[in-house]
Amino acid sequence: MAVRGAPAPAPAGAGPDRARRAGACRTPLPLPGVAAPVRPALPHSGEPGPALSHAVHLRLAPGSARAPRAIRPAPPAVHDQTHRRQAEVPRGDGVRDGGVHRRRDPRGRRRAAAGGGLVSASHFLVTGGAGYVGSVVAAHLLEAGHRVTVLDDLSTGFADAVPPGAEFVAGRVQDTAARLLSDRTAPPVDGVLHFAASSQVGESVADPEKYWRNNVVGSLELVSAMRAGGVRKLVFSSTAAVYGEPERTPIREDARTAPTSPYGATKLAVDHLLTGEAAAHGLAAVSLRYFNVAGAYGSWGERHEPESHLIPLVLGAALGERPHIAVYGEDCPTPDGTCVRDYLHVADLARAHLLALDAAVPGEHLICNLGNGNGFSVLEVIEAVRRVTGREVPVVGAPRRAGDPAQLVASADLAQQRLGWRPERTGLDEIVATAWEFALRRRAGTTPGNDRAAPSAGTRPDAEDGTDNGSGPGTDDGPDERPHRGPGHSGNERERGAP
């Protein structure tokens, strides 16, 4: 029953715009949710591998405060990987104020620039880089030869998810970004990838203030810090949740934005913030509106505590770690009555971020949906897990979760045009298979550990109300034993067999 997205017509305004491409002019003020003016697709092979051209990331934005430079290879590790807890990180060489440390790349690789020439790269700050998406993007940046500093408060992320080779700073964005971005003793930051946010739809309905504080205030402080520090390139982790219940599927960027949850509203607010910042101050900004990210990339996969996302929960039921999976709502206006989502492999998503860094143009806020264009229902996901794992998955019915739209399927045409991006792993079984492999590795203890390390003295843990990493704390839409109660819930879950 997969809901296939028909190709959407080209967005209004599509066409060549070389002046904008060269960064020579600012865009008019497009509203978030309205497709940004389109320039021709960037030249690309069509099959960008993980190691993208370094040269493209070296191109400095016109008007950038900094001159181009060759970046020296990353400094040596300051501690062994076996000593992951930040409290054990020695101060001294490579350890910056605030408990910063660089994790050793166990492969000991120093990647040369494409073509084997000079090692040259950019330095990126990845907020929320200890979380699911942020860590995979950080790994891709490192693989492409870039220098990476991860800022994460570990409220929901894991210190050992920070990829080896990245510098790690424990702290909240609103407390720490300004210092990092204006630190003249450290290598200058060329751009920021901003993942740190609270990201649970259900939790946001129950605790909206937390979402406005973490997502909007955190982003506002980050943008101010970037301006003060002369860092003028930002890739922001936005979401399909800004659209709410779509009027048409697949969803294009010019669709009406009407979020049905505070989570979506806060992400939309940040999109508006970035539009204004690009217009007023020349920020080169790209918002990537993710649909449902899934799957694993090697040792990096989805793990939340408590878990609230469908695929890891269904895998948990297949493993017998959970008694069943609760299906939230069977009365949706979809072919089988369960919610339909567009599942996108996390490695495809990560590639889009590197392409977005290249596509960012000063004075423009580009907004792109990222999905694979295929919709799958909750019951189809459960079936895929049964196929991939060969295991039974007990299912129970439950009320629809507050804030959950019935159907979210992306048109990613604009991402293809502007970023030269196309998802490569579009099959549900393929995506589930990587998640299953990760789940098995986790169970066997062969993934990076489960170390949500205690920050060292001198760091700023966000004990009170931290941002997270795109993975989310998830208290209200947690494990299926406690499905989120929508309005009018009777409390009676119905045991059910295979769909």
Ligand SMILES: O=c1ccn([C@@H]2O[C@H](COP(=O)(O)OP(=O)(O)O[C@H]3O[C@H](CO)[C@@H](O)[C@H](O)[C@H]3O)[C@@H](O)[C@H]2O)c(=O)[nH]1
């Ligand atoms: O135990 C569960 C968990 C989820 N679902 C359903 O499965 C679907 C997917 O849910 P989930 O994996 O929690 O993802 P979403 O709620 O769709 O939200 C994700 O996808 C959004 C974009 O679409 C992002 O913005 C969010 O951060 C991210 O959590 C939804 O229809 C849920 O109602 C169940 O039926 N049972």
